[in-house]
Amino acid sequence: MEGTAAAVCEILKYLIIHWKCETAEVSKGALLEGQLVISIEALNSKHQANTLHCVTTIASAGSIYGGLVLKKFLKEIQSILHGFSAKLNWTSEEASYSQDTSGVTPFQMIFEVDEKPKTLMTDCLIIKNFLHKIIIVLPKIRFNFSVKVNGIFSMEIFEAENEPTLNLSNGIALVVNYQHYVSAPKFGTTELLCSRIHPVLGHPVVLFIPDDVAGMGLLGELILTPAAALCPCPKVFSNQLNRISSISIFLYGPLGLPLILPSQEQPTAAIFKDTSYFIDWKKYHLCVVPNLDLNLDGDLVLPDVSYQVESSEGDQSQNMDPQGQTLLLFLFVDFHSRFPVQQMELWGVQTLLTTHLSAIFMESHSAVQDSIQITVGQVLEHHHQAVKAHQKLQASLSVAVNSIMSIMTGSTSSSFRKICLQTLQATDTQEFRTKLHKSFHETTQHRFLHHCSCEVKQQLLPERDDAEQSTEDAHENSSLELLAGTSGQVGNKRLKGSSLHQGVEETRAFRSAGALSPSEAARRRAEATVSPLTPSRSRTGPGSGLEDALWLQEVSNLSEWLSPGPRP
């Protein structure tokens, strides 16, 4: 990985760790909240042809970096980045920060590097992905990332504050809006009715550090907690989603910091090259191969490890729709100690994990494998149940449609046939059949939307009469989904024609959808809480200690499809 991206990512990691340690006493377990601004200004170098002189500024908007000892910071950062070939020129420490009259000390640091344009472009994509990875677990941090190349300016804002999240332990939360992980346009709006993923948390396991990498004197334990989910929600009843087509693995260290940066040499994730090292995919009849084709330039958060599921022979006859569902696997490695964790300790753990993750995982292979396998198994079992329930529904609807068609087409009453056609606005029996099937499908989907635990409104509003709620939710859920789909969209709104390429026409900057009023934002925020399973955990925020009861209820609802109902 090149200089600018590496520098920015490591600096941000350091700052977040420092920030967390500074605020640990004040708000244990609370999500980090604040704003960081990263800007890169690049101009043609006066000394080298085809080279851009890039000035990168990292600044904070508040006083979150009070207490940062700059000398120590620079020394530690340089020790991390010394291996990179790019030359980094640091500004003097006197110019690094300034004080305003309010007494608040905003943080700002600047460094310069010369890079090829293509390198800068790659760096920018890497930084974007890194920021995106951070906000999906630290949703209250907002990043303003702007790039100005020879006067052409572009900016993106990365934030996920108003999005539904799943609280995890130790002050991180997982954003459960599916749009971060799967492209929206591939699913028609009529079919995708649940905008969330429903992570299943696995049992945390202690990770043992191999002897040859130990010696840090850690006064605590490394705990791995896996979380898995299918994306999009398996309750979406579409033929496209009956199969799992890809697997994305995300690796996070303490405080929700990504362990792997894109394009980085991957010794960290080397063990994942063996697709079956931690998960026996054959149990689920999945043929999994590594997917090396990861597109850095995308709106989705890029996984650290990606697998592709190859179709079995039985699927050959079916339409080979590549869409399918994606199995998301999040591996959170956290550090727990009975003693207050010092910043350097955390930084050391982060470094240890980024450099020796494979070895650490291998040391605890059996436990890690069990935990991941069980977690994935649960999710896939849910998927399997959802598929069976869907098939059962489809079979029933098919019987209903065929029966109605049999009566309608067999009737000798022209008035009856005419009324049937007119009611569904069909011109012939073929069209009538199509509309009949579609109508049944839509009314059934509507019911499952009502039952979906994803709806924020069901969680926030006080209890109502069931009949009343069912009527209201029928209207409001759909509008809520529309609302989620438009205004609350993921913070990385790409500018139109964002110019990371040289010579691109003028662009404009805009802010992401901050148009939500506070009450609206509060209304739409939903934080399903999960019982933190780690042994020594801090408070996880509102409703801590509860399982994702709504998701579990939905799973039990799924089982209704599979159990015989009462006789008529």
Added chain:
Amino acid sequence: MAFAPSGPEASFFEVLDQHRASLLATLRRGGGEPAGGGTRLASSSEVLASIENIIQDVITSLARNEAPAFTIDNRSSWENIKFEDSVGLHMISHCTTRKIKSDSPKSVKNFALILKILSTIYKLVQSNTYATKRDIYYTDSQLFGNQTVVDNIINDISCMLKVPRRSLHILSTSKGLIAGNLRYIEEDGTKVNCTCATAVPVSSNIQGIRNLITDAKFLLIVEKDATFQRLLDDNFCNKMSPCIMVTGKGVPDLNTRLLVKKLWDTFHIPVFSLVDADPHGIEIMCIYKYGSMAMSFEAHNLTVPAIRWLGLLPSDIKRLNIPKSTLIPMTKRDQMKLDSILKRPYVTCQPFWRKEMEIMGDSKMKAEIQALTFLSSDYLSRVYLPNKLKFGGWI
């Protein structure tokens, strides 16, 4: 009279004749047979139109983006059933219902199966062909799962459309037998004479039977086939001629009940039941007399409240000194069934029946009709039944 004279002298039937006169008088006082409620014979076009209306409702719901649902009367709920002395158990007019929804995981399959069977009925009625419930099950046994599902849906449809099953062109398989002084012509023109030595199977098209002719003084309903066959072997029909015997071989099928009802409606001859002295036998007798919960929606076509309990009465056991070794201890299930029957609304107007059931409950013993063979092998046909019939030993 077309039948050859046989059987006892005319004086033997005095009490029976008086009983018949009493029944006829009761009928006259009550204004004749109660008007048929609940279900009625419907023409084919009416049935087709009813089904088309249901389909239209379904499609209209869909057009409004509402999940269609069927509203079905709760046939299996006591709160929807009332007792009338003249009819027996029948459904109340405004009964509770349940919805079979198309958008509920638990009921969507049932919803689809109802449509499936409606389409089958539609075709049967259109083509003027008939099928049994078993035939319908086998059209797609994998889809239906089991026969009970089909049976229940057919009953629900019959209740929903308020037409008897026959109007849906669905026949129930007959298992009953009939013997004795009776002749009739089936719908297809077949002439049936029940006086032959072996019994005649109950027709599967009771409503199509015409030209019923009998001189029978009584109709004896026999619970078990074994007892029926024994009476046949003992030539009971000739010895007690003129009479008719019928058995449903346990819990009676619909056609056997329809036949008993038809014979009562046509001839108004005394109807007696011969059942085991156990709760199961009493329940079977109650089905003939008062109807069942499941078919309460069709009670007016099926029940014969005039039925009298001839035997085996629990009080007969002691009266006849039937050996205790022939008696069987009641099981817990027997006791529960007996308690359930005692709580039913019709028992309150049958104080003698209640008394007999209390005798059974107190003794905690039950007896089969075959217990009488311990007195003598032909005691049933030679002594027990003739005495009962001659001296009015029924309740």
